[in-house]
Amino acid sequence: MHVMYEKLARVLGADRVFENVRLSEYTSFRIGGPADLFLTPSNADGLIQSLQLLRREGIPWFIFGNGTNLLVRDGGFRGALIQIGTDFSAQCFPDHYTQEAETMLMADAGQLLSALSARAAACGLSGLEFAGGIPGSVGGGLFMNAGAYGGELSDVVAVAVYYDIVDDNIVTVNNSQMQLSYRDSMFRQRNSVILQVAFTLSFGDVTEINDRMTDFRKRRASSQPLSEPSAGSFFKRPQGAYAAKLIDDAGLRGISVGGAMVSEKHAGFIVNTGGATAKDVLMLMDLVRDEVRKRSGITLYPEPEIIGEDEGGI
Numbered sequence: 001m002h003v004m005y006e007k008l009a010r011v012l013g014a015d016r017v018f019e020n021v022r023l024s025e026y027t028s029f030r031i032g033g034p035a036d037l038f039l040t041p042s043n044a045d046g047l048i049q050s051l052q053l054l055r056r057e058g059i060p061w062f063i064f065g066n067g068t069n070l071l072v073r074d075g076g077f078r079g080a081l082i083q084i085g086t087d088f089s090a091q092c093f094p095d096h097y098t099q100e101a102e103t104m105l106m107a108d109a110g111q112l113l114s115a116l117s118a119r120a121a122a123c124g125l126s127g128l129e130f131a132g133g134i135p136g137s138v139g140g141g142l143f144m145n146a147g148a149y150g151g152e153l154s155d156v157v158a159v160a161v162y163y164d165i166v167d168d169n170i171v172t173v174n175n176s177q178m179q180l181s182y183r184d185s186m187f188r189q190r191n192s193v194i195l196q197v198a199f200t201l202s203f204g205d206v207t208e209i210n211d212r213m214t215d216f217r218k219r220r221a222s223s224q225p226l227s228e229p230s231a232g233s234f235f236k237r238p239q240g241a242y243a244a245k246l247i248d249d250a251g252l253r254g255i256s257v258g259g260a261m262v263s264e265k266h267a268g269f270i271v272n273t274g275g276a277t278a279k280d281v282l283m284l285m286d287l288v289r290d291e292v293r294k295r296s297g298i299t300l301y302p303e304p305e306i307i308g309e310d311e312g313g314i
Helices: 002-012 044-057 113-122 129-133 138-143 206-223 243-249 278-296
Strands: 017-022 034-039 061-064 070-072 077-083 104-108 157-164 169-174 192-200 230-233 260-262 269-272 305-307
Touching: 002 017, 002 034, 002 044, 044 077, 044 157, 044 192, 070 278, 104 113, 113 129, 113 138, 113 206, 129 206, 138 192, 243 278, 260 278, 269 278
Parallel strands: 034 077, 061 077, 070 305
Antiparallel strands: 017 034, 104 192, 157 169, 157 192, 230 269, 260 269
């Protein structure tokens, strides 16, 4: 793998390619074994060249943003983890928006949704208030059609630019082509990497926009275990029900396996109380799913991406 490191270092620079990096340092769960290679490209050209090289060499890869919707197994990842972070061609925004035609806001994939919504608010643009407390990136958010408090990115996304790895082509798609649905999009089904996203917003009163964002932040802080490592809401919302209520009704609030616990503050969260392993989380996930299914007949599905190997191999 060191030979691959040297090849990637020539593409990205030695300061953007690392070996044997513990992924617990890069996920909000604070869980995860080592990746053989860890890449942090700063622009689309470097990212695309790296993907082409990895594909030619047959090296597995996985792309992530802010690591907030990701669980890495304890054995780590045999291949290359690629982080599209906040330095990925950081978008420069205009100082002011003054015309109706200027309600389209562009952002690169590594931009944090929280920073983007704050910038939109400062410019008097409404539509992204719900995203102010979402800790993920623009690319990761669109990948799963992130949402909160009745809003989803599908409501405001206009256009996305992505790299099609199989066809080796950069493609632009509009909202209707993205197949956006609850926590899903076309990007989950394709070998594609989101590069840029354009949002269509509307002009609004800055004070009212900020008041809505403040209200959402307070509601989030009062109801969610923000001080404990987690991957956010762990289970997808089943049709016609709420995961947290189903878990509560099954008497599972506060139950734990090792260092992983169903949050006492919000039963929809699995939190790392200290020293939790991915194995702890997955065992707790299975316990919760089994008990909820027995009680309600409803099967819960995890929302985070789960990748990597168990310790000792898959």
